[in-house]
Amino acid sequence: MRAPALLACVLLACDDVSEHAQATCALVDTSGSYVSEVAPAMQILKLALLPQSTPGDTLVAAFIDADSYEKQNVVAVMTLDARPSQANAQKLAFANALDGFSRKVMTARHTDISGGVLLCADYLREARAARKTIVIFSDMQEELPPGTRRELTGLGGIDVVALNVKRLRTDNADPARYRERLAVWDSTITAAHGKGFQWVQDAQRLAALMGR
Amino acid sequence: MERLLLWPASPLLSALAVYCITQLLFFPARQSIHRLLLSVARSIGGGLRLTARWLQSTAAMARARNREVLLESGRAEMERKIEQQFQRLQQGFSKDLRHYPELHQKLNGLVTRMEEDFLTTRSVPPEAPGWPTAVKAVTDVPEVGERASRKILLEIKRAAVESEKLALREYRNSTTRRHNILAALAPSWKQANTHAENMYALVSHALGFVTRIDAHMERYEKLRQGDVASERLLASSALTSLIIALLAVGVACAGAFLNFHLIALPMSELVPSGTRIVGVPLASVAALVVVLMEATAGLFVMEALGVTEMFPQFARLGADKRRVILVVAGVSLFCLACIESSLAVLREQIVDADLLLKQKLAASDVPAAATSSIPVIGQALLGFILPWLLAVVALPLQLLIQSGRHVFGRSVVAGISLAALLSRVVAHAVLHLVNAVTAAFDVYIAIPLQLEKLVRRPKNPPVTVEPVRMEDDEPAPRLMELPPPLRQRAARRHGSMS
Numbered sequence: 001m002r003a004p005a006l007l008a009c010v011l012l013a014c015d016d017v018s019e020h021a022q023a024t025c026a027l028v029d030t031s032g033s034y035v036s037e038v039a040p041a042m043q044i045l046k047l048a049l050l051p052q053s054t055p056g057d058t059l060v061a062a063f064i065d066a067d068s069y070e071k072q073n074v075v076a077v078m079t080l081d082a083r084p085s086q087a088n089a090q091k092l093a094f095a096n097a098l099d100g101f102s103r104k105v106m107t108a109r110h111t112d113i114s115g116g117v118l119l120c121a122d123y124l125r126e127a128r129a130a131r132k133t134i135v136i137f138s139d140m141q142e143e144l145p146p147g148t149r150r151e152l153t154g155l156g157g158i159d160v161v162a163l164n165v166k167r168l169r170t171d172n173a174d175p176a177r178y179r180e181r182l183a184v185w186d187s188t189i190t191a192a193h194g195k196g197f198q199w200v201q202d203a204q205r206l207a208a209l210m211g212r
Numbered sequence: 213m214e215r216l217l218l219w220p221a222s223p224l225l226s227a228l229a230v231y232c233i234t235q236l237l238f239f240p241a242r243q244s245i246h247r248l249l250l251s252v253a254r255s256i257g258g259g260l261r262l263t264a265r266w267l268q269s270t271a272a273m274a275r276a277r278n279r280e281v282l283l284e285s286g287r288a289e290m291e292r293k294i295e296q297q298f299q300r301l302q303q304g305f306s307k308d309l310r311h312y313p314e315l316h317q318k319l320n321g322l323v324t325r326m327e328e329d330f331l332t333t334r335s336v337p338p339e340a341p342g343w344p345t346a347v348k349a350v351t352d353v354p355e356v357g358e359r360a361s362r363k364i365l366l367e368i369k370r371a372a373v374e375s376e377k378l379a380l381r382e383y384r385n386s387t388t389r390r391h392n393i394l395a396a397l398a399p400s401w402k403q404a405n406t407h408a409e410n411m412y413a414l415v416s417h418a419l420g421f422v423t424r425i426d427a428h429m430e431r432y433e434k435l436r437q438g439d440v441a442s443e444r445l446l447a448s449s450a451l452t453s454l455i456i457a458l459l460a461v462g463v464a465c466a467g468a469f470l471n472f473h474l475i476a477l478p479m480s481e482l483v484p485s486g487t488r489i490v491g492v493p494l495a496s497v498a499a500l501v502v503v504l505m506e507a508t509a510g511l512f513v514m515e516a517l518g519v520t521e522m523f524p525q526f527a528r529l530g531a532d533k534r535r536v537i538l539v540v541a542g543v544s545l546f547c548l549a550c551i552e553s554s555l556a557v558l559r560e561q562i563v564d565a566d567l568l569l570k571q572k573l574a575a576s577d578v579p580a581a582a583t584s585s586i587p588v589i590g591q592a593l594l595g596f597i598l599p600w601l602l603a604v605v606a607l608p609l610q611l612l613i614q615s616g617r618h619v620f621g622r623s624v625v626a627g628i629s630l631a632a633l634l635s636r637v638v639a640h641a642v643l644h645l646v647n648a649v650t651a652a653f654d655v656y657i658a659i660p661l662q663l664e665k666l667v668r669r670p671k672n673p674p675v676t677v678e679p680v681r682m683e684d685d686e687p688a689p690r691l692m693e694l695p696p697p698l699r700q701r702a703a704r705r706h707g708s709m710s
Contacts, residue, residue: 047574055480082484083480084562088569091569
């Protein structure tokens with residue numbers, strides 16, 4: 001009688017993998033103003049994000065172009081295996097996919113950031129993770145193609161981090177524009193029930209923001 | 213503060229008004245307030261005193277129980293030592309004195325042979341009877357002129373001389389033979405001496421056990437009689453043992469910590485590393501379980517070997533069953549050591565793979581460091597040896613439990629005694645505080661009291677404030693206990709009062 005009770009206690013004490021796993025979606029802008037930053041962004045992903053990921057974590061890499069809310073914008077998706085050796089192999093494959101993308105990246109005419117965020121949100125919703133984050137490498141200047149309508153919704157429980165936000169020429173003329181642009185994104189993410197919006201200059205802080 | 217004043221503009225007048233009002237209120241209620249304070253003092257102080265008494269009696273019971281357990285454990289320990297000495301004595305007799313009959317027989321044979329040889333040397337050959345005298349007599353015969361007689365005499369002389377020489381030679385030969393026999397006896401004497409020394413050593417060794425048993429028996433008798441010195445010795449020994457055991461267990465815990473970290477990382481390859489139990493990764497829990505299993509297997513090995521006696525069930529098991537448990541536990545420990553050794557090797561591989569991955573992710577062309585097999589071998593050896601070292605933790609653990617019980621018991625007794633003392637101190641403090649408050653109250657209403665004294669002196673003497681006393685305060689000395697002059701004075705006063 002005692003043994004089953006003890007076993008039940010142990011099983012109840014067992015946490016699900018998802019309670020400690022993280023899901024991260026990296027969005028990389030390929031518009032003309034940011035395409036030169038794609039390779040450094042990939043390097044940051046490989047050096048700061050991949051090594052910090054642990055078994056059970058989900059990683060998604062997608063890019064922003066004129067129409068970002070498309071499945072073909074996803075570069076790579078993976079959930080790390082429970083075994084560290086397998087996880088290492090997956091990380092290596094993910095890094096190769098990122099390298100392949102950075103080699104054949106094409107400049108986009110428009111910048112559909114919202115579409116990319118929605119795409120990431122869809123993928124993150126499927127992931128069984130306690131913490132969900134969207135990391136955006138962009139100048140955060142959205143330029144939707146004509147006829148495209150975007151409204152951010154359903155970002156519940158998702159953190160949005162803008163990393164390596166590039167300053168535009170107009171920002172140099174008036175830095176308030178840069179800050180105002182980010183403030184608008186902050187309010188947009190908050191309105192979409194996002195957990196929070198942060199913008200980070202130092203890539204080294206990414207690991208700390210991810211809680212690792 | 214101003215709110216408390218009746219007339220904030222004139223604080224002095226307000227204070228005076230408050231004083232007068234309180235005088236009017238407190239003076240009629242003086243006796244009731246005294247009773248209230250007395251009641252409060254008795255309830256708090258009495259409760260504390262009762263608590264103190266209960267704590268003291270509990271401490272006394274715990275002390276007696278501790279003493280009983282200490283003496284009982286000392287007796288058990290002494291019985292174990294005596295039993296051990298008896299076993300050694302038995303082993304010593306069966307092992308060392310096994311050769312005694314053979315030795316005795318050898319010694320006996322040697323003595324017999326020496327006796328026979330000695331008797332042989334005692335058979336002295338008969339000395340040639342009077343040959344020198346006869347030769348001298350023949351030599352002293354005057355030379356005769358007759359040729360025939362002279363020839364006869366010469367023949368007689370020659371025969372006498374030859375006979376003398378023959379007898380002398382035979383005597384010398386016989387003496388030489390006896391000397392040879394005596395010389396051949398020397399090795400036998402040496403052998404006999406050696407055998408005797410061996411016998412002495414064996415018997416002395418056996419007698420050493422007897423001396424130790426005597427000493428243990430003496431201590432055992434003292435413990436049975438509840439000797440105070442023996443009790444103190446046991447208590448001191450328990451504290452020393454506890455310190456030693458704590459040190460040893462601390463070192464073992466450090467070893468277990470090292471062991472744990474050696475296998476925690478590779479364990480993630482064997483169990484689902486993402487799963488957690490109460491926030492701890494399952495791989496870490498699994499590593500901890502392996503370490504605990506090693507310690508448990510070591511515990512069973514020690515129990516089966518009879519080194520420790522933590523499980524009474526083991527003592528009741530027969531030798532065969534103990535041997536089976538020993539084999540099972542030993543094999544388990546060996547398997548766990550092998551597993552840990554392989555995990556240690558796997559750990560090194562995982563670390564190398566991680567390093568390689570980071571280099572590939574960084575796409576750095578830094579040449580890989582020259583790999584050496586020394587760390588792998590070292591970790592494998594460490595992984596194999598640590599479980600065996602961890603197994604020995606059973607010994608200090610037993611010592612820790614045994615001595616910790618005594619030291620903990622003594623600490624509990626000391627804590628209870630301290631609580632009792634504090635309780636008594638607080639009770640006294642409450643008592644005197646209430647007395648002081650009562651006196652202060654009377655001082656506060658001193659004016660109405662004095663007025664009352666002036667008005668009512670002839671009829672009703674004022675109520676004197678009796679200091680609060682508790683039941684177990686020191687009572688007033690009885691008449692017979694007072695010194696003679698005081699006793700007479702008290703008797704006179706008592707007579708005048710009556």
